[in-house]
Amino acid sequence: MKVVVPKETANGERRVAVVPDLVPRLKAAGLEVWIQSGAGLESHHDDLAYQEAGATVTGDIAELFREAKAVLKVQPPTLNEVKLMPPNAVLVSFLYPGRNPEILSQLSQGSITALALELLPRISRAQSMDALSSQASLAGYKAMIMGAARLDKIIPMQMTAAGTLAPARVFVMGAGVAGLQAIATARRLGAIIEAFDVRSAVKDEIESLGAKFIEIPLESSEGSGGYAAEQSEDYLRRQRELLSERVAAADILITTAAVPGRKAPILVTKDMVSKMRSGSVIIDLASESGGNCEVTVPGVESVFEGVTVVGLFDIPSSVSVHASQTYSRNVSTLLLALTKDGKFQINFDDELVNASCVAHSGELRLGYGGAAKETNSNEGNQQ
Numbered sequence: 008m009k010v011v012v013p014k015e016t017a018n019g020e021r022r023v024a025v026v027p028d029l030v031p032r033l034k035a036a037g038l039e040v041w042i043q044s045g046a047g048l049e050s051h052h053d054d055l056a057y058q059e060a061g062a063t064v065t066g067d068i069a070e071l072f073r074e075a076k077a078v079l080k081v082q083p084p085t086l087n088e089v090k091l092m093p094p095n096a097v098l099v100s101f102l103y104p105g106r107n108p109e110i111l112s113q114l115s116q117g118s119i120t121a122l123a124l125e126l127l128p129r130i131s132r133a134q135s136m137d138a139l140s141s142q143a144s145l146a147g148y149k150a151m152i153m154g155a156a157r158l159d160k161i162i163p164m165q166m167t168a169a170g171t172l173a174p175a176r177v178f179v180m181g182a183g184v185a186g187l188q189a190i191a192t193a194r195r196l197g198a199i200i201e202a203f204d205v206r207s208a209v210k211d212e213i214e215s216l217g218a219k220f221i222e223i224p225l226e227s228s229e230g231s232g233g234y235a236a237e238q239s240e241d242y243l244r245r246q247r248e249l250l251s252e253r254v255a256a257a258d259i260l261i262t263t264a265a266v267p268g269r270k271a272p273i274l275v276t277k278d279m280v281s282k283m284r285s286g287s288v289i290i291d292l293a294s295e296s297g298g299n300c301e302v303t304v305p306g307v308e309s310v311f312e313g314v315t316v317v318g319l320f321d322i323p324s325s326v327s328v329h330a331s332q333t334y335s336r337n338v339s340t341l342l343l344a345l346t347k348d349g350k351f352q353i354n355f356d357d358e359l360v361n362a363s364c365v366a367h368s369g370e371l372r373l374g375y376g377g378a379a380k381e382t383n384s385n386e387g388n389q390q
Contacts, residue, residue, distance in 0.1 A: 008349050009039045010077040010342070013068070014046040017082040019320065021049035021327035024079040024100070026335045030060035033339060037349030039063070043071050050331040077351065079338055083107050084114075094118040097351055099338055101125050101138070104365050104373060111373075114366045120353055121366040124338065128362040136344070136359070138337035140184045142323040145330050147188030147263070149322050150290040151177070154259035155196060157315050159286040163197025174199050178253050179218070180274050180299065181263035182209045185292055189261045190216045201253055205246075223249040243272055247279065255282040262299035263292045275300040277311075285313030294318035 010033060012025045023046050025033070030040050042057045044066035054064045065071050072091035078084070080100035084092075089110065092098065095118055102123035104111050114121045124138045154177070155162050164174040177193040179186050182204035190213065193200045200218035210220040225245060254260060254275055260283070265271050271293035280289070280302050291303040302311040303318040310316065323330040344359065345351050355361045364372050 008037065008076045008346075008351070009041060009074055010079060011041045011071050011075040012043065012046055012079050013071065013084075013088060014043045015049075015081050016085060017321075019324060020082050021324045022081045022331045022334055023047045023050050023052065023327075024081050024331075024335065024338055026050070026331050027052050027056040027060040027062070028332075029335045029339045030057065030062045033342070034061050036343050036346050038077075038342075038346065041065065041071055041075070043068060047331070050327040052331075077342065079342070081334060083110050086110065086113055089113040089117055089119065092117060092119050095120070097345075097353070098122065099124065099342060102365060111366060111371060115369055115371050118369045119366060120364065120368070122341070122360070122363045123365050124341070124363065126363040126365070127341070128358055130358065133359060136337050136341040138334050141333040141337055142330060143184040144188045145326050145333070146292055146322040147185035147190075147261075148192045149325055150185070150261050150263075150292055151189045151192035151196065151259070153317060153322075154261065154288045154290050157288045157317070158258055160258060162193075175258040176201070176256055177259045177261070178202070178257035179261045179263070180204075180250075182206075182213050183263060186261070186263045187212060187216060189263070190218045193259075194218070198259070201257075203250060203253070221250065221253055225249070243274070247274065247276055250274075251279050251282065254279045255284075257283065258287055260287070260289045260300075261292065262289070264299050265293045265296050269296075271296040271299050273299065273301050277301045280314055280316070281312050283314050287314045289314060289316045291316065291318050292322065295320050 012023065015022060033040050040062040042062045042064050044054055044064050047057065057064050069091065075093055075096050077097045078092055083100060083102050084098065098114065098119050098121045102121060104123060127133045127136055158175060160175050161172060162175045165172040175198045177198040177200045179189050179202040182202055190200055190202055194217040201221050202213045202218045203221040213220045223246060225242060262274055264274060280300065289300055291298045291300045293299045294303055294305045298305055298318055300316060303316055305318050306320050308317045308319060353360055366372060
């Protein structure tokens, strides 16, 4: 059975869906692995590495897709890639169906079975396939590194002959996978860290990493799958009032909150940013869904009243070696879980398939198994 890995073409995307180390594992399951020439170069895997691992490499994209039974990608396919996919092929990728209705329609019209990795259920069996979490963890780490690189202070306390230099203060809003990794990284760098999440249940996790959990006298509810439920505008307004002082005190503010399938909530207003010290830094990991900060310019790094606001997309791609390595393990594990005797088994009694499949046999399956849930690879928290 032919499994193909095209080169990612989305702007700034440097990951690849399968690294050479995983090719023997797929071949051992009876799969024939084809790689588009140059697909791994941005993550430092050349064509020769794939060939030595047992993959077939081709520069002819029509040949690549011909008779393909499965297509593995990171970003959603282009319309041209969808047209090249044979009917009844299986696509495994991040898909973000709410943002890509035209792509989804074309997948349906082409009778492609499309599995959206971001929709996999949060169950024990799916942990090793959870690409959303693996990429969010890297985004959280890199968010802190990006903040430190842009800050006009050092992070740890230093005692010198010229006096003591105070440590930087970091405030993390949202304590899902990305937020917790940002906290852990800030702790390793020596920062003083505060964190907030609407789910009081994460207090112990936050404090175990060395951060102070900021509690506010507001009640909130937790949604399904460990996600926070969407909060009302009145709740958000009161939350902003109560957290304004903590935001103003931060040298680095990292926001990670996203609502499944919705525009990200505004946690930080323009007025709150104006009260931050000139030279402070905001890293908005929710920028791909609109941003948590009112002054974030999605996809851009900007400055507002002396505060650097980073709204860049696809943060995991900036650490493409490890991002590709973890993503490849996730997607390969899912693929092999659905493979028996060298053939795919699309069984909707399987929770993995039912939750993640958004198109099958010419029909859209939005609304099945939580398919409305959506986030992006920068975000590991849903709030």
